[in-house]
Amino acid sequence: MKFWKLIPVVLLCVLTSCKDSLTTDLDNRTVAEGYYDSAQKIEQAVVGGYVDLRRALLANYAWLMYGEARTGDLTVTVNYQQAVATQKLTSDDRYVKQLTDWGYFYDVIKDANDLLNIINKADASILNNNQRNLFKGEALALKSSAYFYLARIWGDIPSAEKSNFGVRLSNQDAVKMAAAWALEAKGLLPWMLINDDGIESVSLTNIRFNKTAATSLLAQEQLWLGNGQNAYDVLNNTFTAATADSLSAFGLSVGADRRTEIPQNPLDEKVVRMPLERFNTIYPTGDTRRNMFNISTADNTATLIISNKDMLELLPLREINLLFAEAAWRGGHLSEAKTYLIKAAAGAKEDYSTLSETTFADALLTERRRMLPGTGQRVFDLIRFGKVSTFIPVFTEADVQNGAAYWPLSANSLKGNSLSQNSYWLSKN
């Protein structure tokens, strides 16, 4: 019976099909499950976090709208600049509405939390110790940075942590949480990052979180919390004579985003400018910091000279002495504070050696304004120094007490958590 010879063939077919049938392996397709199986792929997830941070800060020139464009120190040639500069933040303009939405910052937090999970699951065959520390430090620093931005822009914010998702965090609690992650990140991150060729790379270190950046971030957070002495200790213990050569700035690398509305040249002189009148007020004749700008009397504007167009500086090295000065001052060390301020303000015409406890704050605020244009920190500084109504005169001190310095919440941002619009913006709706 010849037919019987076929039975094993048929059986073989059936059994083979059985075994292989319920697994599929796709080409040209990245699938979420099991994707992060190498250090390189985990690094892609780290980079994903930076791309989201870039989206959060660069979409609609948000970092300036939350900062110098809101105070009028810089103008951005977009239609909604006027609404922002006149504090009409509940305007119907859809770009202003997008600016009131915090979605991108929470994307960064999700990225960082995912990343921490991925790193926890990765065994030693995937990540060596250096990689593990670096990526974990970056995730923590990204998360800390995102919460810190949220708290400084919106005041009280909801938590996106698993343990208390959606729960309202007071501004102080949010920044305390952020500071704890920044502290952990600072311990994990190296001074310098190593590129694919195994060489310490300045340009790579500039655009990823490093020990300098995490320390600056932590100091900023401690200062925001009013812990001057803590900040002073952090700075003093980390930035020593021995580490002076290892310092690095931190900023966002600019590149092609899948979302095309993200500007690739964020401080483009055609778009971001300082009105000449404002420029002359901030930088009196003779102040050498005027050299940071190109001046066009024809256009009546000054534009920032960008030395490195590949990045947007968020935590420049020149801020470190300003942070020292502020930390020392708030920690009750006025003379050290003056020394740091004088160091930081090289090129100023003023004599800062005569500053007193009462005049120091104004001088420091002035110098931060002069040294840090384009980093998006102006409004945060005004809040920290209690000077919002002075420099944004449409707000009374009562308005500021009611929450005017913070941004209103978009309709989307009010959904799914226990927050409500603060009383100032509620009255403007």
Place this chain on the structure above:
Amino acid sequence: MFLFLASAGAAMNAHAQDTLVVDSVISSNRSGIENTLLGNIAGLRVKSWTGTPGVQSTINLRGLNIDPTDKSTMPLILIDGIPMIGSPSDVTGINPLSYFSADQVERIEVIKNIDLLAAYGVQAPNGAINIVMKEGKSGAIHVRANAFAGANFVPNNDYKKDAFYNFNNMARRDVYGNGGIVNEQNVMVDGGGDFGSYLFGLSNYQDKGYIKDSGFGRQSLFLNAKYNISPKFSAHFYNNLALTSRNGRYAGEFNRELPLPVINDEGFVMDKKRNVGLVSFVGLNYQFNPAFKASTVASLSYEAASRDVFVPSTVLNGNVYAASVTSKRQLITINTSVNYLHQFTDWLKLDMTLGNELRTNDDRLTSVDGQRSLESGGSNFVKVVTGYNANQVNALSDHEMEKIFSFYGKWNWNYKEDLDINMVLRTDGSSFYKNKWALYPALGVHYNLKNTLNIPVKANVAYGKTGILSRPETYRGQLSGYGDYYGGNELGVGLLYPAFADAKSIGVYQLDAGLSFDINSSINFSVNYFNKIYKDFTYQRYLPNISGIDYEYETGGSIGLSGFEFNLDGKWIHTRDFSWTTNLNVAAYKNKVRSLPADIQNTSLAYLGALSKGDAVTSLIAYEGNQQKVIGNSEAKGFGGISNTWRYKNISADVMISYAWGADVAAQSFTSTYFADQVSNNFPLKSAETPYYTTSTDATGRTIYQGISNIENASFVRLNKAALTYHFGSSLNRLLSISDMQVFVRGDNLITLSKYSGLNPEENITGIRKRDLSYTGTPLPASLVLGLKLVL
């Protein structure tokens, strides 16, 4: 020629399915087997939505989905019981049901009842259409040839009735024209004997349609052979290879969102689509003894589709655009089964089949497209895309694979020839879900009352379950590239959406009940009722914006579809010289929402938010003021066909009329489109238009209001097919050794009666005549051909 429609209980394995013998009905001049089925089967809705040749008509057989435009309402297509890829390619839009000529087909079985469908499990939630191919007939050799040729035309083409009126009007009128040739030639050779049987042949079909310089063509080669290796062991080979092409035309059919003004001369627009379609299987059958047999079938349904497009700068304001896309779809199945017949007593028999099936889908897509602005000095037309850099060119390669592994059992109990009980059990294991296995049982009872009660009535009732597969992204999760971060190539990647652990198929529960009366030997009337309940759809639940992701998946919701199908077959007169037969079929359907997820506005089903329990799922919904409301229903309340055949001596006449009633069309206005922020979020009313509008968001998140100018009734009656045939019969046999010869004149879509203001009441797939005319067809032409059939 007479219409033959067998109904419930005709044969032991053919309960409650409708069978259409193709040679007994009028074929269509249009390609696509579905056009031959149109109007002939109660409950099978075939919508002739477009006049573009080679494009599939919408096919719906008791199908419903929560998203009515979804391909998932398409029935399973089988060739001799073997599954084939039946839905059109996304790349070319060419209809796989046009890979065959109707002349190749012996009969088509339309399977609607659950006690047959459950055996196909998750493949056949929307019914199945089994196309049974002709086989060789006994005799050494027969040669059959047929051919027809004719032309397309649109009767009374008033350009103001064209759906595209008000858009690109002059160019469109230029490209429309009567007289596009349609023709087909087939040659088939067959024979049969103790060795088995063979049939092979080739076919050529061309349809130039109604749009000048466009059209569809098919050339195919086919083989259907059975070989008896031994008296017990036989093999079956089937093969159909088709080359198809479809050329497009800018003004005729491209997306209406391309910028105006548009050229008249389109000589340099290129849009070429090509499919290679192969359906092939090998079956082995071993009959151990009269009661026991084993069979195995391995099959391949394969399609390679490609499209090349070039649009010159005169169309695109100085830019040229070129794109090339290729895709491959492949479906491999291996089905092995054993069949056992057992006679317990004279009055109790069992027919049992146990089997397993492996089904693998493997699809690939590669595409490149780019746009380039014209440099000075270049020709408008010869400039090609040379700038292959990231800003100008998009490239994509994608791969999708799905596997289903199944076991099934069918038990048919027959008691005293009068009572049949069908039991079906199928389990599908899929590569998609974490919880891999799903069970699909069904039970059916069929009873012939003639012997016991002496009433000429057959009754049947069945209940069972099938399922619909979820879409890949739900069970596979999503990982996305964000963009370059530094160095131009350091791609940021984020885990966006993890695989949905609770993903599962939609459950489809079906109840069938039917009665069939033989009023006398010439008249049969049957009525069938069905009720389908769909449960557990997978949809997106939108999350608060602090979640870092936009949504997560959930399952829930339930919808229902029920209806009655009536069928009447009558042989009114049957004499030597004159006969008259009729088929009348009507289906009346109702679909409804049974339950929807809570807080539906925060889900991807928000578009159903205006509906409450009992409302039609296919409702047309729009805003009036700030309130959403139902403004119509895109699905017909009823539809069907009437066929009549008259024969007088050697002349026969066939007429098939199709009809549908109760569907609404909402026409979007060409002039009432606004950005919400520009009209202070208040839709401005226009006196000549309805107060209704729909909303959408553009790529930048800006809300758009789209006004609806009018809502119309799309009911129609259509003279769908008509033919007049002269049969030479055996008169030529003595003279020319021709066994049979027929000459015929045949027309398609000759007359449509409707109050609908456009050219074709079925032209809007979604029931909405959209402003950009997406999902709207080109004018449906009528055609008239002269043909000849020869049997040597």
